[in-house]
Amino acid sequence: MRALLYFLLVLFPVLSLGQPQIQVVTELSPPNQTRINDEVAGISTEIVKKILAIAALDASFSIYPWARAYKLASKFDNTLIYSIARTPEREKLFHWIGPVAQFKLGFVKLSERKDIKITNLELARKYKIAVQRHDLAFQFLSKNGFDLLITSDIKKSYNLLLANKVDLIIDDENFIPDMADQLAIDHNKLSFTYPIDALQVKGYLAANINVEHQIIDALKKAFSEVKETPEYKKLINNN
Secondary structure, three states, X not given: OHHHHHHHHHHHHHHHOOOOOEEEEEOOEOOOEEEEOOEEEXXXXXXXXXXXXXXXXXXXXXXXXXXXXXXXHHHOOOEEEEEEEOOOOOHHHEEEEEEEEEEEEEEEEEOOOXXXXXXXXXXXXXXXXXXXXXXXXXXXXXXXXXXXXXXXXHHHHHHHHHOOOOOEEEEEHHHHHHHHHHHOOOHXXXXXXXXXXXXXXXXXXXXXXXXXXXXXXXXXXXXXXXXXXXXXXXXXXXX
């Protein structure tokens, strides 16, 4: 009996490690990624949850500032991240499962700032712009010499804009009403003023490069099913 008990005590941890808990990290970016009743929710979140369900993978979801989410996904095994732009610099750092968002980013100003008129990218150089640390807009604008104020998350960028501490922030025109709801302000206070062609990208579900290949295969197979659903097609085509 003692031998059997010892065998079970040794075997149980091994079996419990056979199906690792997946950690899924993201940032606040309504309506794609938001928090409702302390749960991570949103359009892209529902797509990711459907992929995980079809792949029969158990997962926990957390919202962090983008730089922290990116660091966690880069550093820890069994970690997924969304919605992340697929760039040459990131290509070999992750397994890329599939697009779960569509971004058409550009400059956002306060509607009352009639003095800010941008008809080309160069005109934005004279303005102070808040961007989130290590996101795609940060990478593009810093590389091209814009005057930036770095924040930890999109909410802080919006708060700086509302406080007139910066002239512009970066967001998708379609996301402004939902972000205004998060901030409890009238969305008419905000105006999308100019799109940035280089920031018209898809946002992917990606996995830490050390995630086991059978898990990656299951996720990719599940994504191939989800991308044929009406919900997925609406998400990609409407943004």
